[in-house]
Amino acid sequence: MLTIHHKTYIKIPKEIVYKxxxxxxxxxxxxxDQTSLNMNADGTGDIRFKWSNFGIENANLEDGGKIIESIPNKKFVFQWSPGTTHTTVTLKLEPYKEGTLIDLTETGYAKSDKDLKACIGCATGWGEALTLLKLYLEEGIVYKQDL
Incomplete structure (x- = not known):
C-alpha cells in the first residue's frame, strides 16, 4: 500500500494549529476557497474542500469525505478520494520546542495507475500545503496562486 508522510515544525502553539x-x-x-466542515460533538463529521482556478491548469476542484476522528489539540483524521479509493489523512500535533510538530500521513492508495498518479500529486501537494500552513501561521503570509 502506498503511503505519504510529511513532518513540519510550526513555531505556533498546537491549539492555534488545531483550530x-x-x-x-x-x-x-x-x-x-470554499471548504465546508461539520464536526459533531464526538469528533466525527464531514469535510468538503473546494478550490477555484487552482494551479497551472486553473482547475476547479472539489473533494472530501468523513471526519473519522478529532482529538482537540492532538489529532485530526479525515477521508477523501483523490484517486479511485478513499484515502485517510491523519494530522497529528505534538509539542516541540516553542511550537508544534505537525505529522501528516495519508494511507489507502491502491496500486492502480489513477491512484499512483493521485498519490504522487498529493505527496507533492501535502508538502506544499504544510509549507503554506507554516507561512500563514508564523508570518501571516497567504499565497493562493492565481495563474
Whole structure:
C-alpha cells in the first residue's frame, strides 16, 4: 500500500494549529476557497474542500469525505478520494520546542495507475500545503496562486 508522510515544525502553539486545520475558516484562510466542515460533538463529521482556478491548469476542484476522528489539540483524521479509493489523512500535533510538530500521513492508495498518479500529486501537494500552513501561521503570509 502506498503511503505519504510529511513532518513540519510550526513555531505556533498546537491549539492555534488545531483550530486552523479543524475549521472551514481555518482552511479557507491559507489554502482552500470554499471548504465546508461539520464536526459533531464526538469528533466525527464531514469535510468538503473546494478550490477555484487552482494551479497551472486553473482547475476547479472539489473533494472530501468523513471526519473519522478529532482529538482537540492532538489529532485530526479525515477521508477523501483523490484517486479511485478513499484515502485517510491523519494530522497529528505534538509539542516541540516553542511550537508544534505537525505529522501528516495519508494511507489507502491502491496500486492502480489513477491512484499512483493521485498519490504522487498529493505527496507533492501535502508538502506544499504544510509549507503554506507554516507561512500563514508564523508570518501571516497567504499565497493562493492565481495563474
Amino acid at each position: 486552523t486545520i479543524t475549521t472551514a475558516d481555518g482552511w479557507n484562510a491559507w489554502f482552500t
